[in-house]
Amino acid sequence: MLRLGAFELHSLSDGTFGLDGGAMFGVVPKTLWSKRTTPDDRNRIPLAMRPLLVKTDGRTILIDCGVGDKMPPKLADIYALDRTRHLDHSLADIGLTADDIDVVVATHLHFDHFGGATARDGDRVVPRFRNARYLIRRGEWEDATHPHDRNRASYLPENFLPLADAGVVDFYENDGEVLAGISAWRTGGHARNHQWIKVESEGRVAAFVADLIPTTAHLDEPWIMGYDLFPMETLMYKQRFIPEAIAGEYIVFFEHDPKIAAGVIRERDGKRMIDPVAT
Template sequence: MNLHTIDTGLFKLDGGAMFGVVPKSIWQKTNPADTNNMCTWAMRCLLIEDGDRLILIDNGIGNKQDAKFLSHYHLHGDDTLDKSLAANGFSRDDITDVFLTHLHFDHCGGSVERIDGKLRPTFKNAFYWSNEKHWNWAVTPNDREKASFLTENILPIQESGQLRFIEDKDGVAFHEGINIRFAYGHTDAMMLPQIQYKERTLVYMADLLPSVGHIPLPYVMAYDMFPLQTLKEKKSFLEEAVAGNYILYLEHDSINECCTLHATEKGIRAQDTFDLSCL
């Protein structure tokens, strides 16, 4: 098995929304905001190469939305999905599986492209993997979360016949060496791949823990639907990760790709930060 970092670009989100009840005077020390209170975040995906399967975990915001929509998120940087795939010797047509941790637009927007005004799956040779509980949550969204679930990112996958569901069961196997953890605080039934790689355990953190700056327990996003559930899930995971010396792969941290953890007098904190290629 080989793992490859796939950077799809940078975007901005409101710092207060990203850190919830934590005051700006504290979070801005590690995540400085611009004059509009916006902080820069990555949309870092992961490519798993194993045998005849090429599995892409998440795929960024995509480029099919109109200029007004994209202007809200200030997309910037030189990286794109296609450019990053090519840098690793692949193209979108090589992808056999697209694993979607959840269906918020910054995680699945690249799933679908617009060609001559028509929507179609970006990865024509791939199965797209979600789970039935989260899918139903996304296609019939609550009023608070519906702005994150865009029908043009979701329904064309189902209409194409390429959609597949994973059993909603913690620890379920997806592929040899890849089991799935479920988390329910950020959104219902978000999936976190847990990968055995080079005799280590690596977990793709998605939005359970977006960045190193979110490791302290109270640092829970205002975007989370059930923040107390997130708090419980974070605490349990962080303790397990310290005990197991896990590697955390960070989807939204604009600086750090990976980190390990250790226990300190102030609680669990980042120990080492490094790029995936250093493993």
């Protein structure tokens, strides 16, 4: 647990998975990226799924919610999915259950961030957090419900349509505060409406950057995922965000990093590094 003014922050886990190392580093050659991470015999690199729980007076907020338990076995094999320990275990570790979540905030609706929003109930798919409202940016909902051939595999309708059917979605349109002290900022890049979430209290900032900087190995500005639809937009946003995070000593949460959940980015002698922060 990390205290940030009025907030308690808990980095949670919904297990691990693996994605092709080449796809994770875009134009960066394997001779370089394989110094930072080790691929398995199918060229997949280890990745985590780390939703962030934010507790404040009488409110329990979840930022992203992992992949969930609906992935069919064939895809689970392709993605090396390991949910031996998943979000329910992680919530139980801090004395909570899925029913304690009041609000879910989505960075974007890709399956590895938002698959956990719904769950099977017999032959139906229903909201997984029964007492929660789900805050979703309208543009991301539009993109997710109108996929094209390049992003279709990431937007699985069963992960979000049942929420609208159940009437539990609150849409918002623009950048800015979505809850007291919590705001959403569009980066684009990875997806047209991908955003990072800022938690701010008493002058301190925690930044949940999702796929803008998915792991600490992606700190170099041109180390950008091949998955990104608009890589130049990712580059421009990283060039803006990282100096801001260094100057403001933001606590940056790396949603997919297999080892480091959060850290402060520092610059020493022109070199950038991560000072890990216990969560």
